[in-house]
Amino acid sequence: MKETKYIFVTGGVTSSLGKGIIAASIGKLLQARGFAVTNQKLDPYINVDPGTLNPYEHGECYVTVDGHEADLDLGHYERFLNVETHRENNVTTGRIYQTVINKERRGDYLGKTVQIIPHITDEIKRNIKALGSKGQLDFVITEIGGTVGDIESLPYIESVRQLRWELGKNCLIVHLTYVPYLAAAKELKTKPTQHSVKSLQEQGVQADVLVLRTEHTISQEMRRKVALFCNVEPNAVMQSIDVPTIYRVPLNMQLEKLDEVVLTKMGFELSAVPSANMVNWTAFVEKLENAKEEVKIALVGKYVQLPDAYKSIIESLIHASAYNHRKLKLDLILSDKVDDENVAKKLKNVDGVIVAPGFGQRGMDGKFAALKYARENNIPCLGICMGMQTMSIEFARNVLGYEDANSTEIDEKTVHNVVDIMDEQKNVLNLGGSMRLGAYKCKIKKGTKACRIYGKEHISERHRHRFEFNNEYLDEFEKNGMICSGINLESDLVEIIELESHKWYIGVQFHPEYSSTVVEPHPLFISFIKAAIEDK
Ligand code: GLN
Numbered sequence: 001m002k003e004t005k006y007i008f009v010t011g012g013v014t015s016s017l018g019k020g021i022i023a024a025s026i027g028k029l030l031q032a033r034g035f036a037v038t039n040q041k042l043d044p045y046i047n048v049d050p051g052t053l054n055p056y057e058h059g060e061c062y063v064t065v066d067g068h069e070a071d072l073d074l075g076h077y078e079r080f081l082n083v084e085t086h087r088e089n090n091v092t093t094g095r096i097y098q099t100v101i102n103k104e105r106r107g108d109y110l111g112k113t114v115q116i117i118p119h120i121t122d123e124i125k126r127n128i129k130a131l132g133s134k135g136q137l138d139f140v141i142t143e144i145g146g147t148v149g150d151i152e153s154l155p156y157i158e159s160v161r162q163l164r165w166e167l168g169k170n171c172l173i174v175h176l177t178y179v180p181y182l183a184a185a186k187e188l189k190t191k192p193t194q195h196s197v198k199s200l201q202e203q204g205v206q207a208d209v210l211v212l213r214t215e216h217t218i219s220q221e222m223r224r225k226v227a228l229f230c231n232v233e234p235n236a237v238m239q240s241i242d243v244p245t246i247y248r249v250p251l252n253m254q255l256e257k258l259d260e261v262v263l264t265k266m267g268f269e270l271s272a273v274p275s276a277n278m279v280n281w282t283a284f285v286e287k288l289e290n291a292k293e294e295v296k297i298a299l300v301g302k303y304v305q306l307p308d309a310y311k312s313i314i315e316s317l318i319h320a321s322a323y324n325h326r327k328l329k330l331d332l333i334l335s336d337k338v339d340d341e342n343v344a345k346k347l348k349n350v351d352g353v354i355v356a357p358g359f360g361q362r363g364m365d366g367k368f369a370a371l372k373y374a375r376e377n378n379i380p381c382l383g384i385c386m387g388m389q390t391m392s393i394e395f396a397r398n399v400l401g402y403e404d405a406n407s408t409e410i411d412e413k414t415v416h417n418v419v420d421i422m423d424e425q426k427n428v429l430n431l432g433g434s435m436r437l438g439a440y441k442c443k444i445k446k447g448t449k450a451c452r453i454y455g456k457e458h459i460s461e462r463h464r465h466r467f468e469f470n471n472e473y474l475d476e477f478e479k480n481g482m483i484c485s486g487i488n489l490e491s492d493l494v495e496i497i498e499l500e501s502h503k504w505y506i507g508v509q510f511h512p513e514y515s516s517t518v519v520e521p522h523p524l525f526i527s528f529i530k531a532a533i534e535d536k
Contacts, residue, residue, distance in 0.1 A: 002036070004132030005170045005266055008160050009143045010207070012196025013178040017213045018249070020073035022176050022240060023143040024080035025250035029259035031081055032276035035138040038131055039077035040089045041070075042124070043145040044152035048094040059308030063464045063514055064089070067438025073143065075312045075514065079319075080250070082517040091127045093152060099123055116155055124159040125166075148175075149199045161204040169267045175200060175207035176240075179214045188216055190226050197230040208265055209236045209258070217241060236261050245318075247285050247518060251278065280519050288322040295326040295533050298347055300370045301356030302363035304332035310356060313384065316516035317354075320525035326533055338366030343373045352380040352504075352532030355387035357464075357511065361410050368394045380504035380531040382524065385465050388497060388507030389419040392469055395482050395499075400473075409467045420470040422491070436463045440488055442495040442510070448485035449506065450496045453527040459486070461495070461510035469494035469509065504531035 009023040023039055031037045050061050051069030062075040068087035077085055100123050104114050131140045146153040164171050177193040197207055210232050212218055218239045227234040238256035303309035321328040333346055353374045355367050367390040374381035383391040389407055396405035396418045407419035439460045444451045486496030499505035516522035
């Protein structure tokens with residue numbers, strides 16, 4: 001049994017400082033020293049999970065292997081640490097309250113008045129400690145969403161205060177703040193940091209380490225001043241300066257000695273701990289930063305105004321481009337604005353096209369136009385989830401000649417329902433809806449492009465959808481060159497389709513982007529980029 005240590009990452013001054021990246025960087029540096037680590041995110045909103053959130057508002061919904069719809073920060077954790085996260089790694093206020101209220105209804109509280117302290121805070125602490133209780137982890141790094149001072153995050157900060165007492169040296173608080181630069185005065189300003197540390201202190205929590213986000217180097221003198229005002233040791237005040245790629249952040253934090261300070265404060269003898277092995281990571285960052293030649297990829301989707309809505313796809317493309325020694329030039333194309341007339345202009349110079357996941361009717365026609373263009377012009381093209389579904393419909397319409405082919409998600413009365421819902425799903429849907437979520441097995445057919453790409457016949461990939469390829473049409477598809485190269489044998493579901501005569505035209509019902517990591521980029525993305533740069 002390991003004695004798990006808990007690190008909390010809070011944020012002050014503004015949101016969007018990159019707490020997730022700092023939390024993941026701490027995880028990475030500790031992991032690189034041989035520790036078993038996981039990252040957790042506590043989200044202060046009332047939604048029970050982010051599955052129902054509009055991507056415009058909250059960015060992508062990430063999916064864990066066990067089928068949990070999670071905050072996109074879990075994607076950063078997996079990409080950085082290369083270890084899977086699960087349902088327990090993401091908790092929302094909604095879920096905490098739901099559990100407490102269910103317990104109350106069952107009578108578990110034996111007539112007591114149910115209150116924020118201790119009942120909500122106990123449930124928060126139970127969720128934090130649940131990760132460590134199995135005795136397999138050295139560190140649990142918990143990021144608290146929101147900004148210190150928000151009403152919503154009070155119970156979380158209070159839980160941290162209580163845990164500090166319970167855990168003693170096994171608990172550490174890293175507070176991330178922002179140091180603005182006033183151009184007119186040509187000065188960096190630490191006052192907002194002082195205020196945010198004070199606000200944390202008012203809630204009974206003293207930060208151990210301060211990470212100052214900044215656009216300009218913060219001098220030693222200024223760090224000493226912050227230390228003095230904020231009750232923190234001078235060596236525990238460090239900067240996180242703006243960098244062109246988030247993958248630089250762990251390396252910069254290593255230079256700032258973040259891992260050393262954390263370990264020393266938590267009672268480790270530094271000489272007894274291996275140093276951080278960041279060789280693979282550094283090699284990746286160097287490839288990424290040194291790539292000169294571009295690969296131009298168009299991402300066609302309906303949420304492109306907020307690129308965070310496609311976070312994992314974009315990161316997967318960045319990984320795969322770097323491994324192919326290319327710099328990614330991403331063209332985000334709003335599918336609503338694409339049609340048969342303008343598609344050639346929009347896609348003329350691209351090396352590859354990705355047709356994105358999505359729900360509902362809007363933007364479908366633009367996806368059809370982009371797919372037809374990529375198919376007819378031999379442009380490498382990857383369709384993901386709804387992207388594969390639209391690939392199937394476009395093929396049925398324009399190659400098989402079923403003009404009215406559609407998905408029953410879009411038009412229930414469609415005659416040629418190439419994309420349909422399975423009967424068992426229909427029943428669940430009537431009961432309020434359910435999705436195929438999480439990792440499912442897929443058997444790849446020998447001799448296909450997919451088989452060459454994966455280099456194996458049995459894979460497992462993550463899903464998030466309700467509709468499926470309708471097997472009634474499979475024979476006809478295959479006879480006309482669009483073959484099914486991956487199948488889920490338990491339910492006889494088409495998972496991968498590919499166009500034999502095309503350079504690289506592959507549709508996947510699952511989401512490969514959720515499992516691409518820095519040290520193990522996804523083979524589909526690597527192969528897609530490779531095809532995109534071939535003969536160039
Ligand atoms: N709309 C499709 C379905 O529910 C695809 C969903 C997606 O692309 N994630 O099946």
